[in-house]
Amino acid sequence: MTNYFRSAENRTRVKSRRTHAVCLFAPWRLPLGLVLALVGGGLAGAQPPAELPLSRVVVFNTGVAFFEHAGTVSGDQTVNLGFEPDEINDVLKSLVLLDLDGGKASTVTYDNREPLARTLASLSVDLSSNTTMADLLRQLRGQEVMVEEEFPRKGRIVGVEQRQTPIRDTSIERDFLLLRTNEGLMAIALDKVRTLRLLDEKLDADFQKALELLAGARSSQQKRVTLSFRGEGDRHVRAGYIREFPIWKTSYRLVLDEDNEPLLQGWAIVENTTTSDWRNVDLSLVSGRPITFLMQLYEPLYVQRPKVSPELFAGVAPRVYDQDLGEPLAETAPPAPARGRPGGMGGGGGAFGGGAAFAGRGYGRQAGVEKLSGTLGSTQQVMSEAGDVGELFRYHIDVPVSLASERSAMLPIVGEKVKCQRLAIYNPQVHAKHPLSGLRLTNSTELHLMQGPITVFDAGEFAGDARIADIPPAGERLVSYALDLETEIVTRPVQAKQRLLEAKLNGLALVLKHRLTRGLEYAIKNSHGKPRELLIEQPITPGWELSEPAAAEETTRDTRRFRVEVAPQETVVFHVKEQLVQEQAQSLTSISDRQISQFVEAPEVPAGVKEVLKELVSRREKLAETKATIKQATDRVAEITKEQERIRKNMEGLERTSALYTRYAQKLNEQETEIEKLRETIAELSEQANQQEKDLLSDLSAS
Incomplete structure (x- = not known):
């Protein structure tokens, strides 16, 4: 408690620290009397509600904030808090109550919200x-x-x-x-x-x-949540919950000076969108990505159950049996404990001390409180172990914050000297002609700098706006804020080239390995009166490796950066070359003879591969000769057939006994003999060609 309620005099500046999880209820220990019982109920004869002012707010950048109320209660007393209907779900999901001085939290009651359609349907008028x-x-x-x-x-x-x-x-x-x-x-x-x-x-x-319900559904009215505490005397109590809240934002100012170190000033922007004023609230701002979600807990949910008809049986008259007097009277058996799923009210053994306690003695039994306290203790251990997944960073505002409802505030979180190196940054996709004036910002503070806009002032004048990503302590980021008009760059592509590196056979495929080279030439003219350090950004194409220069100055996920020094009033030409080695497989059946002749002449192709390619060409030539002979024979048959048609037409007007008719008949007989021989030749050559096609690639890869 002493650490928590530390005096404002000891809070001299904003503190930022790394933590594996934001401990919302540290540094005090969770008492045994902690209860999270979100059920209806109240305390008979309780005192008037006590005030529980807002004391602490922790804002996350995931759209939620943790609110903590702290105060004192006396005896059995309640506390009323107001929420918008849309906020109740988060409260029911996250509310934690602590009674620190020997008392215990009892129940939490709130205005129920029946689904409007179901409520209307339950009335006499729908x-x-x-x-x-x-x-x-x-x-x-x-x-x-x-x-x-x-x-x-x-x-x-x-x-x-x-x-x-x-x-x-x-x-x-x-x-x-x-x-x-x-x-x-x-x-x-x-x-x-x-x-x-x-x-x-x-x-x-x-x-x-029904009319009032319809009208109320269109208006936003706060719902009352009543917290009940039970105990004796004056006690300190706390209530904490998560609710939807705007993310906090950061903005920076960087003041550059030739004679002094640059000054970085950072501000956090926080909006109080609640309906309550903040008065001397302890405020913390946390970066990170804790998982959060919405769940419908406020609206009553109903499950449709199957309808089962009762079975009808013939009635049997009941019998009454006398007791056996030879046996002692049996004692009344204790009731069997109710059974149910863990975590439920009546049957489960987790929420209120088990089903038997609920059935006979009520739900507020101390055993249930002890079990719940142990559960919260284990939850703290899990949160501390979550640091293996990711880290959170917290800014704690050391001065209590007062902020009226629906008002916003800028809070100073950074104000220190930092290290900066001036340079120009060129990216042709940003501007093809001029680079951007920029600098390399080193986070020499002990704070984690959140992402946000940064306004740059140089020599007392506005120089430009920029944005930065998250920067951890000792981290570096490039910042560009203006167009450098005194530096001009011309980019010229270098003609791409391709060279065969290797050739090999893989079955009936020829595998070729090529090296592709390409490049860019940057002509840089510095019209400044001072030397200019330039960073050239070039996108990374998957598969392409850098060949000139040997290495880049910096490499990001998708960009290479090259550092170039340019003297005043000088022009420098800088070359960047890349290479890509790729393999492609080509079937031997699809390779042309012209390509084969090129491969045979190439020194990179092994002798064994060349012999295979030569054999392939030889087989193709033999097959081509066979097909050419078949074509010649086929053409001769067509020629003879056409000549026979002419002869038969001439024979139609001649006498069969004439000499010319006899001559034509003899000619037809000779042609028929020739056609028969040609057809025999075509058949033989066709079989030969078919076999040559089958044997074209057989045993070729092994030859």
Whole structure:
């Protein structure tokens, strides 16, 4: 307690520290009487509610903040806190109560929120849908009403019906109220009714309540959460919870001076979006990514259960049996403990000391408190072990903060000298002609610098704006804030080249390894009166390796940076070359003879591979010769067939005994003999070509 309530005089500056987890309730120990019991209930005869002012706020950059209220209570006393309906879920998920001086937290009660549709459906008048006058009256069948038309009529609603009413050349549908009065049944046009009043007071009250619920659903009203503490005498109590809250932000100012070290000034921006004023609140700002989520705990949830029909059996008359007097009377067996899932109220053994305690003795048993205290103790151990996953960084504002509701504040968190190195940063994707004026910022403070905007002042004048990412102590970041118009850069690409490195056979595929080279040439002109240090940024292409220069000055995830010194009024040409070694497999069937001739002449191709390629060319040539012979024979058959058609046409007008007819017949006979021989040759050559195609790649990789 002494460490927690330290005096403001000892708080001299903002402290930033690394921690494996933000301990929201440190440095005091969790007492045995801690209870988180979010159930209905109250304390009979309790004193008027005590005040529990806000004492501590821890703001995270994940959209939540931890709020802690601290104060004193006397005896059995309650504390009221107000929240917006949307904030109740976070409170129910995270609320922790501590009674530090021998008492114990009892219960937490809050205004329930039934789902609106279910609440409306439970009333006598259901307004859950967009109800018309006719729909409303159909719900009220049998109810007694007073209807004001031409004169008052009292009766019970029978129903509503639609009738066709003629109007000039057409007809319209009109709703009529069927009313049972003392005079009998009558139909009253609804468009003639001026007023209609419910005579049943309970029904009229439900109608009014439904309208109020609909109106309340559109307005934001704070819900009251009542914390109950039980004990004797005056005691210190605390209540803490997580709620949705704007992330805190940072902004920086960097003042550059030729004669002095640069000054870095950082401010944290915090908004009080709550409905309460902060008065002397202990404020901490935490960076990191603790997991947080929303869960619906405030709205009652119902589970649909299956409907099961009861089984019907024939009735059996009960029998009464006398006791055996030869045996002693059996003692009453103790009730079996209720069974259920751990963590539930009635049957589980985790939340309130087990099912038997709840069934017979109530739920506020000390055993349940002890079990819950042990659970919270183990939770603290888990949080301290979470540092193996990631670290959090905290800024503690040493001066108590007072901030009115719906107001914002800038709080100084950094004000120290830092190390800076001036340079220019060139990235052609940012600006093709000029680099950016910048500097290399070294975090020489002991603080963790959060990401945010940074405004640069140089020689007492505004120099530009920039942004920085998170910088740990001793970390470095590049900062660019203006366009350097006195340095001009021209970029020229170097013609890409490809060279064969290796060739090998892998089955029936020729695997070729090539080296591709490409480059960029940077012509840098420095028009400054001073030497200029330049960082050239070049994107990294996956697979491409740097060949010139041997190494980059810096390498990020997707960028290489090269450092170049340029003298005043000088021009420097800087070369960057990259290479890519890649393999590609090409099937032997798809390689052209022209490519093969190039590979045979290439010195990088091994002799064994060349022999295989030569053999492939030889087999292709033999196959081509066979196919050429087949084509010649086929063409000769076509030529003879065409000549035979001419001869037969000429023979049609000749006498069979003529010499010319005999000559034509002899000619046809000779041609038929030649065709038969040609067809035999074509068949033989076709079989030969088929076999050559089959043998084209056989045993080629092994030859």
